[in-house]
Amino acid sequence: MSETNLQIQSLLKEDNTLEIALVEVPVPSPGADDVVVRVDAAPINPSDLGLLFGAADMSTATVGGDADRPVITATVPENGMRMMAGRVGQALAVGNEGAGVVVAAGESDAAQALLGRTVGIFGGEMYSQYRRANVMQCLPLHEGTTAVQGASCFVNPMTALGMVETMRMEEHTALVHTAAASNLGQMLNRICLADGVPLVNIVRKPEQEKILADLGAAHVVNSSADDFMAALTAALQTTGATLAFDAIGGGRLVSHILSAMESVAVSNMSEYSRYGSAVHKQVYIYGALDVAPTTLQRSFGFAWGVGGWLLPNFLQRAGTERMLRMRQRVADEISTTFASHYSREVSLAEALTLEAMGGYGRQATGEKYLIRPQQ
C-alpha cells in the first residue's frame, strides 16, 4: 500500500469563496469491521456536483496550486452563502460512490473475507486514493468484474431499482419518468423491460426520443411537442401509471403529469364527483435540473401527493432485506442491466482542470466522467 493518499476536498470559506483542492491526507487504517479500499474508479454523478461546487458561480473559477496539486477558487454569491451556511469552514471530501480492491481488512471474519476482493462502495469521500469502509458499505463484485465496471454500482442502479421498488411498496403498477434519456433513465428502461413494468418516458428533445425508442421503450413522449398532454394522457391510459419520478423539479411538469393522471382516472369513473377521482396519484421529485419553484395547479382532485425522494431515505424505509436483494441484483447484472458508460476518464488532478469541470459540469445527456484515482 502506498504511503500517500490524495483526496479532493471542497471548502466554503467565510470570504465568499469556494476552494476545491487536491490534498494529501493519511492513509486510513481499518477498525475491526472495516476494510480499506484502493479506489480505482469513481464516477462524477450529477448528485456529486452540489457538494463539489457548493453554490459557487463556476464561471468565476480560477486555477492555482500546480498541476499535481491543483486548487480551484471560485466566488459564491450572497444567497449561495446563506443556503450553504452549514458547511462554511469545513473541508469536505467528495464522491458518493466508486469501486476498488480491498487492500487491508480489520480482524472480523466479515472484513477478512473481503481481502483482495473488488468491491463497490457508497457513502462519500470516494474521490480519494484510499478509503476506509464498513463491511456493510461494500458490495462484493463477482469474480471478473473490474472496478471500472463496478464504479457506478450504487447511485444510478439503486435509484432506478428504488423507483421500481417504491412502485411495488406503494401498490402502483406502472411508472412515469422524466429526463428519461439520462444514463439513469436508460437503466430504468432496461429494468422495466426485464420486469414487465410499463414505463412512460418523458423527454424534451427528438434525439432523446430516438435514444429510448432504439432501446425498445414502448412509451416515449416529448414535453416540448404541441400534442404533449394528449400523448401523455394516452400513454397513461394504456399503462395505468399513477406514479412518476421527476428529475427536473421546477416549473409545471409535475402539475401536468398529475393533471393527465387525473383525467385518465376521471374518464374511468362512472359517476361525477366534484372532489375528483379517489385514485391516488403520486410524483416524487428526486432531482433539481430546474431549480425554479414547482408550480402545482391543483386541478387534479384531492387524491394526490408530491414529495422529495432521496436514495438513503428510501433505503432506510425499504429495510435491510430488500436493500440486500437490490444490491445482489446489481452485482449479478452489473455489465448488462446496470452497465454505465463514460465519455471520459480523468485522474484526480485532471478532474480539477477548468476544461474538465466545464465538461462534467454541464450535466449533458451522454456526458459522464470517471475519475481514476490511481492514475
Place this chain on the structure above:
Amino acid sequence: MSETNLQIQSLLKEDNTLEIALVEVPVPSPGADDVVVRVDAAPINPSDLGLLFGAADMSTATVGGDADRPVITATVPENGMRMMAGRVGQALAVGNEGAGVVVAAGESDAAQALLGRTVGIFGGEMYSQYRRANVMQCLPLHEGTTAVQGASCFVNPMTALGMVETMRMEEHTALVHTAAASNLGQMLNRICLADGVPLVNIVRKPEQEKILADLGAAHVVNSSADDFMAALTAALQTTGATLAFDAIGGGRLVSHILSAMESVAVSNMSEYSRYGSAVHKQVYIYGALDVAPTTLQRSFGFAWGVGGWLLPNFLQRAGTERMLRMRQRVADEISTTFASHYSREVSLAEALTLEAMGGYGRQATGEKYLIRPQQ
C-alpha cells in the same frame, strides 16, 4: 310522514348556465338495511358550495320560479364548463351532512333499532325533507341531543379528528393548522387541548389571533406579520411539529411552512448534509380558499411531502374500527368539543334567495348557515 319531499338540486346545462332549484321528489322508501330520516337541520359548509354553485359566476345569478319553488340561474364561464364537464345534464342533490329523526326503517334489526332515534347522516343529498340512508351512514345521537346540535356531526368533527388521527398514523407528534380561526380550526384547537397535542395555529388577521388566544391556544402566529417566519420557526421548534394541514392551498404558505420545519430540523443536526435533514415534513392541503397555484420553492431538502387530504379518502384508509371510535367520540362530545354555531337559520326556499347566497357564499369566519328543511 308527509307525502311531499322537497329537495335542492343543482343542474349544469349545456348552454353554459347553472340552474339551482327547489324541486319535489318522491319520498324514499327504505330497503332492508335502510332508514328514512326526516331531515330537521343541515349546515351549509364550504365543502357544499362547489357542488351547489358549480363553477358558475354567481354575480350573474337571477331568481325565477316563485317564493315557494325558487329557481336560481347563473352563467358559467367557458373554463368552468370544461372543469365541470362530467356533471353536465345531471340534476345533482346537494348537502353533505345533516341530522333528523328516523321515521321509517327497513326490516333488519339494525334498521329497526334506529326507529324514532335522532341521527346524524353523512353522504350527500341532505338539503331534502326526507333522505334514505343505510344504517352504517347514521350516527345515533344520545338521548336529549337535538337535530340542530347534531347537524354538523360529520364534516368538521371528523375532519378535525381525522387530522389528529393522521398525525398519529404517520407518527408525527404535533400539528400546524392554517386558516386556524375557522369553525373547524376552533374545533381542532379544542381537541388538541383535550388530548395534549401541541398545535401551531396560523391566521391572517389580529382579530383571528385574539379568537384563538381567548380559546386557550398556546401557539398562534399571523402570516401577515413582518416576523411571521421567525415566529413560525420558534413555534415549530417548541412544538416539534412536522405535519401541517392547510385550508388555503394557493400561494407560497405551504412552501414557507416546509422551509420553517426544515430550518428547525437542520438546526438540530450535528453534521452538514447538502441533501438537508432526514426529518420527514408533510403538508396536507384539504381546502382551496385560494385557488391560485401552490408554489413550492423546494428549499427544504428531500424529506418532504405535499398532498391532498379528503375526509372520505382518509376514512377509507383509517379503517372501520378507527372510524367508529372517532364517530362515538363525536356523539359523546357533540355539545362541547364538537359544538357548532350558526349565524342564521333558513328554510330550503330561503336558502335559494340571492341575499342568503351572498351571505353563506362569502365563507367568512363566523358566518355559517343552517338549513331547516321542515320550516
